[in-house]
Amino acid sequence: MADYDVIICGAGSGGGFLAGEIAPHASVLLLDAGPHIGGAAQPGVGSDERRRFSTQINLGHYLPDSLESNRGRAFFAYPMYMTVANPIQATVQREARVVGGGSFINVGAWLRPRLVDWDGFVEATEVDGWTKELFEPHFQKAEQIFHVHRDPREVWNKASVLYESIALGMGIPVFENASNRFHCIYCGHRLDAGMPCKYDALMSTTVTQIPKAIEHGAVLHDNATVQRIDIENHRATGVTYVRNGEAITARANKLVVASAGAIGTPALLSSSGVNHVNDNVGRHLRAHPGIPMDVLLPGDDWNTDRGYQWNCFHFLMGNGEPQDTLIFASAGFPAVTPWVASAVGTYGRSYKDLMRKFPQRAGAFLFNLKPNVKGRVVGGIEGPVIQYYAADSSGLLEPKMLGELAAGARQVWDIYRQMGAIAAFPNPNDPASVFHQSLTLFVVTSGALHPQSTCRAGRSRETSVVDTNCMSHDIENLMCCDASVIPDHISSNPNALIMAIASRASDFVITEILGKSLPPAGGTS
Numbered sequence: 001m002a003d004y005d006v007i008i009c010g011a012g013s014g015g016g017f018l019a020g021e022i023a024p025h026a027s028v029l030l031l032d033a034g035p036h037i038g039g040a041a042q043p044g045v046g047s048d049e050r051r052r053f054s055t056q057i058n059l060g061h062y063l064p065d066s067l068e069s070n071r072g073r074a075f076f077a078y079p080m081y082m083t084v085a086n087p088i089q090a091t092v093q094r095e096a097r098v099v100g101g102g103s104f105i106n107v108g109a110w111l112r113p114r115l116v117d118w119d120g121f122v123e124a125t126e127v128d129g130w131t132k133e134l135f136e137p138h139f140q141k142a143e144q145i146f147h148v149h150r151d152p153r154e155v156w157n158k159a160s161v162l163y164e165s166i167a168l169g170m171g172i173p174v175f176e177n178a179s180n181r182f183h184c185i186y187c188g189h190r191l192d193a194g195m196p197c198k199y200d201a202l203m204s205t206t207v208t209q210i211p212k213a214i215e216h217g218a219v220l221h222d223n224a225t226v227q228r229i230d231i232e233n234h235r236a237t238g239v240t241y242v243r244n245g246e247a248i249t250a251r252a253n254k255l256v257v258a259s260a261g262a263i264g265t266p267a268l269l270s271s272s273g274v275n276h277v278n279d280n281v282g283r284h285l286r287a288h289p290g291i292p293m294d295v296l297l298p299g300d301d302w303n304t305d306r307g308y309q310w311n312c313f314h315f316l317m318g319n320g321e322p323q324d325t326l327i328f329a330s331a332g333f334p335a336v337t338p339w340v341a342s343a344v345g346t347y348g349r350s351y352k353d354l355m356r357k358f359p360q361r362a363g364a365f366l367f368n369l370k371p372n373v374k375g376r377v378v379g380g381i382e383g384p385v386i387q388y389y390a391a392d393s394s395g396l397l398e399p400k401m402l403g404e405l406a407a408g409a410r411q412v413w414d415i416y417r418q419m420g421a422i423a424a425f426p427n428p429n430d431p432a433s434v435f436h437q438s439l440t441l442f443v444v445t446s447g448a449l450h451p452q453s454t455c456r457a458g459r460s461r462e463t464s465v466v467d468t469n470c471m472s473h474d475i476e477n478l479m480c481c482d483a484s485v486i487p488d489h490i491s492s493n494p495n496a497l498i499m500a501i502a503s504r505a506s507d508f509v510i511t512e513i514l515g516k517s518l519p520p521a522g523g524t525s
């Protein structure tokens with residue numbers, strides 16, 4: 001049986017980052033259920049392998065492997081129950097299933113949590129040491145590795161520039177968006193979030209930390225689905241995974257890390273029996289339900305057709321204070337623009353041509369940050385089921401979410417109206433019953449974006465699954481390192497925080513578990 005110091009289950013944002021930091025100090029086995037699409041990183045160009053893969057999965061990227069399967073070429077498709085009024089109807093929650101995980105398919109918006117979030121963590125679980133100050137060096141390290149930067153105005157689209165100035169004129173504080181897209185050529189391809197960037201412009205763990213881990217001797221096994229963490233006498237000793245139909249057991253002498261994501265990690269812990277010793281496994285699911293908003297502008301020189309840029313963001317403002325809705329401008333997903341989505345697949349030349357044909361199109365994406373919803377992941381890795389009741393027994397979104405998303409959409413429309421917009425979808429001027437129904441339908445059919453907190457960190461096992469260092473309260477040598485450990489919902493997209501958590505966790509692993517010294521401040525391993 002092969003043995004390693006550390007086995008990491010899931011090579012996404014959290015697991016991939018951690019692997020890159022600890023591989024210089026230990027023998028590491030990195031396992032991921034999805035394929036590894038390799039080749040040397042070439043930001044703005046892409047490796048042949050990634051170009052081919054991204055183009056091919058575009059052709060059917062939402063098709064599952066078979067009628068019975070809950071997974072497809074590069075994703076898991078988990079059933080998620082979202083409406084109390086319709087308890088038997090499930091929507092599909094898609095999660096990345098590819099080496100690099102969510103970091104390989106996301107939009108690349110890079111935001112840090114707000115101050116209120118750190119207070120929220122303490123309120124939720126009394127977690128120690130999760131403060132803005134203590135996480136600062138970890139954000140900085142991640143931002144250096146992932147080339148996080150703000151784009152100069154010259155490459156903003158015209159709609160974003162005008163949106164920003166009008167919003168500022170209305171007294172809405174607007175911020176330039178930072179991203180981890182480097183040498184992005186604004187090809188239009190990124191208009192479909194959920195698609196790996198084939199030009200390597202998205203700085204994912206696929207092109208940064210995972211190659212670094214491999215360079216330092218880590219063994220990566222892709223298409224390797226971890227079935228369970230092996231536990232003896234309350235101590236994690238290794239894992240059993242299936243690769244090419246063969247069940248393989250590997251031993252971990254020092255640490256097993258569950259980093260299979262906010263749905264995959266509680267499922268893996270449940271398959272390993274940890275749910276029987278800690279009742280918090282899979283509970284406390286938080287998320288950011290969101291809606292895209294499309295508008296039509298007069299004229300055709302807005303250049304919103306050349307890519308999914310999200311140049312700036314603001315919070316929904318009410319009574320002079322930011323509320324719990326985050327708004328990115330100036331483009332929404334094409335999926336809600338019926339005349340685009342129905343006409344052509346979101347890839348390739350025909351797609352780009354079509355986008356060029358509708359240059360009047362702009363929009364925004366709205367995330368509701370702290371709805372009154374706490375969900376749950378139930379079941380093991382073969383069939384986890386998610387409950388996240390965004391809509392209540394009235395059939396509409398729960399009141400806080402509905403009120404905030406409606407107000408957000410009205411605020412976006414007010415800004416676009418001053419830009420001369422002639423139409424919006426969803427349309428805040430529709431009768432309330434229609435408008436509220438459109439918001440509800442979008443949320444309950446599209447899943448819950450940014451799942452987090454299903455194995456949350458906290459002071460005691462009464463409220464949480466892992467401690468401040470992401471180590472299990474109950475099982476020795478077991479760590480969780482991904483979105484699942486976030487103690488409560490945050491006011492930003494989660495990738496930055498997950499990377500910072502992994503950076504902090506890697507310091508703990510290097511010093512406390514491997515007994516080694518950290519590299520000098522400011523350096524990476």
Ligand SMILES: Cc1cc2nc3c(=O)[nH]c(=O)nc-3n(C[C@H](O)[C@H](O)[C@H](O)COP(=O)(O)OP(=O)(O)OC[C@H]3O[C@@H](n4cnc5c(N)ncnc54)[C@H](O)[C@@H]3O)c2cc1C
Nearest residue numbers: 010012013014033101102106107108109226482483493495
């Ligand atoms: C379409 C989309 C757009 C997004 N846009 C942004 C954005 O712009 N900015 C931002 O900050 N965030 C964004 N996010 C969210 C962000 O990408 C995720 O929150 C983050 O990547 C999650 O990291 P993670 O480590 O928790 O899980 P993941 O990165 O999902 O990693 C989990 C990994 O575990 C693997 N896995 C699962 N189960 C098993 C198993 N049993 N055995 C082995 N491997 C397993 C999976 O294949 C996957 O690679 C987006 C997400 C999506 C889906």
